[in-house]
Amino acid sequence: MTAASIAKDLRAAIRSGTYKPGDRLPSEAALMSNYGVARMTARHGLSMLKDEGLTVTRHGSGVFVRAFEPIVRDSTGGQADDSTVTAEVDETGAGLTVRTLAVTAEAEPSEKIRASLGLAEGEKVTVRERLHLRERKPVLFATSYLPASIAAGTPIADQEVGPGGTHARLTEAGHAPVKFREDVVGRMPTIEEIEELRIEPGTPVLSVTRTAFTEDGSPVEISHVVLDAGEFMLRYDIGS
Known part of the structure; x- marks a missing residue:
């Protein structure tokens, strides 16, 4: 399982509404357990979503789906x-x-x-x-x-x-x-x-x-x- 695959799954979940604006995404530890990957792979998968503007990181709290209210x-x-x-x-x-x-x-x-x-x-x-x-x-x-x-x-x-x-x-x-x-x-x-x-x-x-x-x-x-x-x-x- 690659970081891109993790990002693809989470991206699809965001677009389908499984994760709504403001929802917290699974943690690195949860992704490591769910996908059987190393921490760096899980972290990279999450960072790909941030780079796309889909998520925001709140230090000490986790990664959340970004709410776009232009x-x-x-x-x-x-x-x-x-x-x-x-x-x-x-x-x-x-x-x-x-x-x-x-x-x-x-x-x-x-x-x-x-x-x-x-x-x-x-x-x-x-x-x-x-x-x-x-x-x-x-x-x-x-x-x-x-x-x-x-x-x-x-x-x-x-x-x-x-x-x-x-x-x-x-x-x-x-x-x-x-x-x-x-x-x-x-x-x-x-x-x-x-x-x-x-x-x-x-x-x-x-x-x-x-x-x-x-x-x-x-x-x-x-x-x-x-x-x-x-x-x-x-x-x-x-x-x-």
């Missing part, structure tokens, strides 16, 4: 929920707690950000970093870049941006975002993202780069968003 990040035009504990808007619309981590009124942009925002040499950006939490678990980390010529000296450069969030302030300044483009990439996380989102190494993330445009097509904000892929479902409408 947060829907809706990009179909629904309004986000701004009833969070800070004035920053929860862009997922899921009512998550949003924590503003840092705000830099004027910073030197990377060449990529400069080109994406159409900035001239020497122009600065205003940078906002924030963390979205589901209960106390970080699930989304976002960094937004806006032309400092628009944002510096406004509430956008303050710790608390005010009701309605950054887009409301842009609208008040005559730079209302009316069109958005998102590029989505699934990938493995960096060490820093593992720490920021408190995820297990090997857990994939979704990397979203969102560009906001004004009515005349001018880019007014670039947001880099990293989401725990085990926590989210992205929703888009395609077609008219």
Whole structure:
């Protein structure tokens, strides 16, 4: 009996509902006895399920079937929920707690950000970093870049941006975002993202780069968003 065979049996039991979300799987000792295998074989079989995202390990308690209750990040035009504990808007619309981590009124942009925002040499950006939490678990980390010529000296450069969030302030300044483009990439996380989102190494993330445009097509904000892929479902409408 191989580790792959053990994983196959347990996977089938999970999919059939024999083991439901939140249920504890047999221990290494139980698998050793049931299958007549060494501890390392049993352990590898369990780790294969964890690598697939089907289970979670609770140290001191065992291995449990993972419950996937995704947060829907809706990009179909629904309004986000701004009833969070800070004035920053929860862009997922899921009512998550949003924590503003840092705000830099004027910073030197990377060449990529400069080109994406159409900035001239020497122009600065205003940078906002924030963390979205589901209960106390970080699930989304976002960094937004806006032309400092628009944002510096406004509430956008303050710790608390005010009701309605950054887009409301842009609208008040005559730079209302009316069109958005998102590029989505699934990938493995960096060490820093593992720490920021408190995820297990090997857990994939979704990397979203969102560009906001004004009515005349001018880019007014670039947001880099990293989401725990085990926590989210992205929703888009395609077609008219």
